Amino acid sequence: MLDSLIQEIETCQTPETLTEQLNKLPGTMLLRSGTMEHSDRFSLVVSRPFLSFKSFGSRCLIRSSKGKHILFGNPWKLLENLVNRYELLEEIDLPFPLGGCFGYFGYELKQFVEPQLPLTTCNDLELPECHVGFYDSLVVFDHHLNKVWLISTGMNEEGNRCKKRTQEAFEFWLKHLTSVNQSETPLKTIDQSKNFNVTSTLKHDEYCYRAKQIIDYIWKGDIYQANLTHRLATKVNSDGWSIFKRLATCSPAPFSAFMQCGSYQLASSSPEQFLQLSGDQVITRPIKGTRPRGISPDLDVRLGYELQSCEKERSELVMITDLLRNDLGRFCEYGSVSVPTLAKLEKFAQVQHLISTVIGRLRQGVTHLQALASSFPGGSITGAPKIRAMEIIDKLEPVARGPYTGCLGYLGFNRESQLNILIRTAICKNDNAWFHVGAGIVADSDPETEYEETLNKAAGWFNALNLPTSALALSLQSDFPNLRM
Secondary structure: OOOOEEEEOOOOOOHHHHHHHHOOOOOOEEEEOOOOOOOOOEEEEEOOOOEEEEEEOOEEEEEEOOEEEEEEOOHHHHHHHHHHHOOOOOOOOOOOOOOEEEEEEOHHHHHHOOOOOOOOOEOOOOOOOEEEEEEOEEEEEEOOOOEEEEEEOOEOOOOOEOHHHHHHHHHHHHHHHOOOOOOOOOOOOOOOHHHOOOEEOOOHHHHHHHHHHHHHHHHOOOOOEEEEEEEEEEEOOOOHHHHHHHHHHHOOOOEEEEEEOOOOEEEEEEOOEEEEEEOOEEEEOOEEEEEEOOOOHHHHHHHHHHHHOOHHHHHHHHHHHHHHHHHHHOOEOOOOOEEEEEEEEEEOOOEEEEEEEEEEEEOOOOOHHHHHHHHOOOHHHOEEOHHHHHHHHHHHOOEOOOOOOOEEEEEEOOOEEEEEEOOOEEEEEOOEEEEEEEEEEOOOOOHHHHHHHHHHHOHHHHHHOOOOHHHHHHHOOEOOOOOOO
């Protein structure tokens, strides 16, 4: 390959020990898989992007070695110009990215997909709606073959490639992969007992009231379902990387991720794949229906059977599967979209879910970024019909979702791309941690039960912070007492 290097490396490092060394560097990301039976094959580590892109509404900030540039416009369109600049379509076919655009696409980017949608929620955390970096090198951990690959393309911000950049990046990674510091910092116990004060943007009564409003919309014929969320918050005495490690230990999931964003970090333990794209092939795997794991094998089986036999949970997933089938139909070849698995039970550390698989084949000329924009945000965390559900969500949720229920992952320069749905995700900033949770509301939903489901989904986060879930209901209070009614 022209000016590129792909080399197998002998190393004792793991994805975690490598990221441990780099987690303070700007743009460091770990995409962690391979920890469970149904997880993906590869874990990826990137650091030091040659270009970064952030968007705040239509104001887009680009940073590179040439300095800072501010552009105004649709972030999806501006990103498309950048992604096209760095394509490596002539390269050999490999199942992992040869460099790419890595980062997150926040939920509020929906405004640039469906411009008619209102934007009434408050972005109180002041985070960018999109935060991605462009990387010319990375390390790939292959969990099936137990091999480690070092990738260096020599790509620069102009879209050119040179041997000098290839070699410099290779030496940077080789230094860290062969470092004598091959062990992780011991996982420290986080003592939150003296500062146990968890707040929510919608406390119990407020959440149930808004769930009833959604049920009213359903009976009036506006929608079939909508995902209602609230955001938990607490002070923490730990940084984002430490929280990620504990979250990954307490609540492992196949699409986990850590992202160092400078002034804040994302620590995600997401079980849900949004899009996997390989050339012209696309896969999405929506999740709906939740039960906690049982404390005994017998109870675990009974809870799983209860979930599988619940007509309400199954119908909810069927509706979302159909929505995503239609979403893929926007950019896939006619007749290529199918559903090979419907409502399959999969078990995770804290919960068990029903999951479907939808596949399709991209139409000629459709890029991976265009496919992402066309299907964004994921239907499993909005509702059906999608646009009307998002309008209602905007009325009922008091704060912007930010990264939550957007997606995180990569768009590979060689058309190998993968993105999760950003759920089970902590935002860590200034000694605070925020964690969104939600539930899908349908016509026969019980608001009390749906609220309890949101707390089940927070169990991994509370365990990671060493917070007693038994005290959760007593400590939750509203940060926003004067909510719109």
